[in-house]
Structure formats: structure tokens, C-alpha cells
Amino acid sequence: MLLGQPAPQVAPRLLGWLLTHETEAGIVTVELTEVEAYAGERDPASHAFRGSTSRNEVMFGPPGRLYVYLSYGMHWCANVVTGPDGHASAVLLRAARVVEGVDLARSRRGARVLDRALARGPACLTQALGINSSHNTIDLLGGGPLRLAPPRSAGLSATGTARAASVADKSAQMATGPRVGVSQAADVPWRFWLYGDQTVSAYKRSPRAPAGPPATGVAT
DNA sequence: AGATAGATGGAT
DNA sequence: TCCATCTATCTG
Numbered sequence: 001m002l003l004g005q006p007a008p009q010v011a012p013r014l015l016g017w018l019l020t021h022e023t024e025a026g027i028v029t030v031e032l033t034e035v036e037a038y039a040g041e042r043d044p045a046s047h048a049f050r051g052s053t054s055r056n057e058v059m060f061g062p063p064g065r066l067y068v069y070l071s072y073g074m075h076w077c078a079n080v081v082t083g084p085d086g087h088a089s090a091v092l093l094r095a096a097r098v099v100e101g102v103d104l105a106r107s108r109r110g111a112r113v114l115d116r117a118l119a120r121g122p123a124c125l126t127q128a129l130g131i132n133s134s135h136n137t138i139d140l141l142g143g144g145p146l147r148l149a150p151p152r153s154a155g156l157s158a159t160g161t162a163r164a165a166s167v168a169d170k171s172a173q174m175a176t177g178p179r180v181g182v183s184q185a186a187d188v189p190w191r192f193w194l195y196g197d198q199t200v201s202a203y204k205r206s207p208r209a210p211a212g213p214p215a216t217g218v219a220t
Numbered sequence: 221a222g223a224t225a226g227a228t229g230g231a232t
Numbered sequence: 233t234c235c236a237t238c239t240a241t242c243t244g
Contacts, residue, residue, distance in 0.1 A: 036227070045227070047240090055239065072228050073238035079227090092227055123228055181227055 003063035003082050003141075007037035007089035010082045012174055012192040014091055018099070018152070021129045022145040026104045028129050030096035030119050031151070034193035034200045036179045038079070040088035044184035048088035058137045059088040066146065068126070068136040075123030076132050080140065080148065094180070094191070095120045097199040098128060105129070116198040 002010055012035075020029040038046040040059065047056040047069065058067045059081055067079040067090050079090035096119040098105045105118045105128040119125040126132070131146070140148035175195040178186050193200045 038227075047227075050241080053240070069227085070238055072226070072236075074236060075228050077227065094227085121229065179227070183226085 001063070003080065004084055005082060006087075007039055007082045007091050008188075008190055010080075011035045011037035011091045011190065012176070014080065015174060015192060015194055016151040018149045019093070019096065019129065019140075020100070020147050020149070021131065023130055025107075025130070026101055028101035028105050029099050030125065030129060031099050032093060032096045033197045034095035034191070036092040036094055036192070037190040038090050038092060039190075040083065040090075043089075045179065045182040046088070046090075048090075052088070056088065059090050061085060061137075064139055064141040064148075066131075066135055066138045066140055068131060068133055070133065071123060076126040077122040078126050078129075078131050078135075092122060093125055094122045095193070095199055095201045096125050096128075097197070120199050121201045 040048045062085040065081045083089040098118045119128040176189040179191045
């Protein structure tokens with residue numbers, strides 16, 4: 001199972017995956033275009049670096065669950081928990097394209113927000129989907145109102161070969177670079193995004209990060 | 221107990 | 233560039 005692997009391995013493969021939230025107001029589905037990997041206890045930038053707390057507890061559980069936390073006291077950010085049960089790794093969902101429910105997403109984000117900016121940025125993404133703290137620990141693979149699924153192109157017959165072909169296509173357009181807003185371990189290229197995609201958030205290096213490698217590079 | 225940095229986004 | 237103002241952690 002893909003999500004049972006460490007976050008740096010899972011993150012690039014989640015590009016193009018679909019996240020759907022169905023509520024009484026309607027359905028919004030997004031296609032992930034930008035993610036970041038956080039490797040848990042061994043990663044100084046991870047919320048789990050200093051062990052389990054009431055906030056990050058879900059990260060230590062089984063993969064496929066959602067970790068929602070409050071950022072800077074006002075924004076919700078969402079992660080997909082990865083790795084085996086007991087290992088706290090997660091993938092932060094940074095940006096996505098709204099592919100279903102554009103009107104509902106805009107009603108949550110603001111009338112004048114451009115389509116491509118509806119879910120551009122981790123907090124915008126959760127707002128467009130209507131995700132908040134009440135969704136923390138939800139199983140994204142459990143067939144509930146909030147679900148994560150592979151790209152449609154990967155398929156109706158979700159065979160290993162079909163999925164592998166889709167991932168290969170994605171990797172051709174994928175770029176990697178340092179994580180955004182992270183001062184620790186700023187040298188690891190654990191941000192992954194679809195190269196040239198207009199829904200990817202603008203790059204900003206942490207003001208405290210040391211000088212490092214170039215911000216972007218197309219993956220080979 | 222108080223200070224502060226942080227996986228931010230939007231207005232000025 | 234500044235503001236809003238939650239959490240976990242560090243400092244006195």
C-alpha cells in the first residue's frame with residue numbers, strides 16, 4: 001500500500017490524486033498539485049520531531065488518516081498520514097486545482113478569487129474544501145464524505161501497472177525543491193509540485209533558512 | 221509564568 | 233511590511 005511508505009516516497013506520488021469533500025452544501029473535488037513530505041521523529045521540521053502530543057497524535061497512528069492543525073492561530077492545514085502504524089510521517093497538502101464544485105469552493109473562499117487560486121496554499125486548500133478541526137483523524141480511505149482517491153486516469157482497473165504508468169507520466173512534469181516556510185532541514189528537497197502549474201503556490205523561502213540550493217529544479 | 225517562533229494568507 | 237493571535241517549546 002502506497003500510503004504505508006515513508007512520506008518522502010509517498011508525497012511525489014500523491015500529485016494528481018483527487019481529494020473530495022461531500023457536505024450538505026454540495027461536493028468539492030480537487031486535484032493535488034503541490035505537496036510536502038514530513039518525515040516524523042527524524043525530521044526537525046516535523047511536528048512529530050519532539051514526540052507525540054495531543055495535537056500531533058494522529059500522525060503516530062495508521063496511514064490514510066487526516067491530520068489537521070491550526071497554523072498561526074487562524075488557518076487550518078491538512079496532511080495525509082503515511083508510514084506504518086507507530087511511525088509519524090505525513091504529507092502536507094499545499095495546493096490543488098478545483099475540478100468539481102468551483103462555485104461552492106468560491107463561496108467559501110471569496111467571490112473575487114480566481115479559479116486557479118481557490119486552493120493555492122495549504123490554508124486556502126482546506127478552506128475551499130470546507131476542512132477544519134472537526135475532520136482531524138478522519139480515515140480518507142473509508143468511503144466517508146471526505147475521501148482520497150488515485151487519478152481517474154490510473155483507473156477503473158486499479159492494477160499496479162496502470163497506476164505505475166500514471167505515476168511515470170506525472171514524474172515527467174514534476175519538480176522538487178526545499179519546503180516552504182521551514183527553517184530546519186531547509187536543504188532537503190521535500191516539496192513536490194507539478195511543474196509550471198498555475199495552481200501551485202508562489203515559492204517563498206523561510207527568512208531564517210540558510211542559503212541553500214536553487215529553489216526549483218525539474219526532476220529527472 | 222512569560223516569551224517566542226512557526227509547515228500562513230490577506231490587506232496595506 | 234504588517235497584522236491576526238493558536239500551540240508547543242524554551243527561558244527565567
